[in-house]
Amino acid sequence: MGQLDLIMEFFKANPNRDIAHPEVVDWVVKEYKERTGKVFRDPDRGIRSLHQQGKLIKVSKGVYRYDPNFTLHPNLEDFTPALKKQILERDGYACVICGAGEKEGVELHVDHIKPKDLGGKATLENGQTLCARHNFLKKNFNQTETGKKMFLRLLESAQEAGEMELVAFLEEVLSVYEKHGINGHVVWQKPHKD
Template structure:
């Protein structure tokens, strides 16, 4: 018997539960236990498989942490990755540095080439839609909207400048964070002067 892949297990669970809104905890708990039972191995990142199936159009995201499989609505979107030539051009254009923090591989960070507008939101695999991010900022961007990651970055920079008394950087950050406030962008993320 051929061993089951993690993706096959996720797909199978949703196909066995069509049109049912399934909460994140339920599916993850089941996947971890079932994969262990069938393979004696640990399913390390079920979230990635679920997210990938949503991005490709197989699953519908009903609400935060709630997904469903509707056999009549599967759209199977083709998500395009950058070619190696495009990655090389984007890295070169960005000076082989993270566009968020400016760090490079020479400083011990892993660099990723990322879609500015996400693939699952229709972002094309073009050089103009690419950016260089360190692994940390790429991970954060995936977990927050990019504007949230940016606001949090400027809040951190402001706090660091305040600790060392760097008035110039504090004023710079205040101006940018005031723009966030004036435009009512990410108001749920608070900062204090």
């Protein structure tokens, strides 16, 4: 009995349910010991591996879901070479964030706007051209999007309450997002100094 098979057995018995790691880990560790007499090493890694293979959907940190309909088509999520070419042509063979392209010696990637591990489809509308740097930043900074939205909401309420010290702090935080070009699709209108 393979360890990944055992994890999938648990998820398949609980389809379309958001399940946190501890529930899965407790069951597979106990079940593996009963069936094989051996210790299940690192079930967390197994869950992540199944997600990377497209068999599980990551709902949030440490929470996964098995959707039989989603997993029947794991290969539909990658862009075909023809679609990649179409996206590159549409975007003028340049990064949609910084405008750099092959003529500047920059490696270009075709990126899913909504990530494929969150159900993003391989469509023209969900594709964008990014330079290697901005693709790397997007992958690693996408979790900061929630933070930026929170700071924007806090700024709005601080402005309404007239709390100028908090307003100044939040504007400074948001300017750091802008300075580093992070989550530029979440728009913040920087106030104009008169």
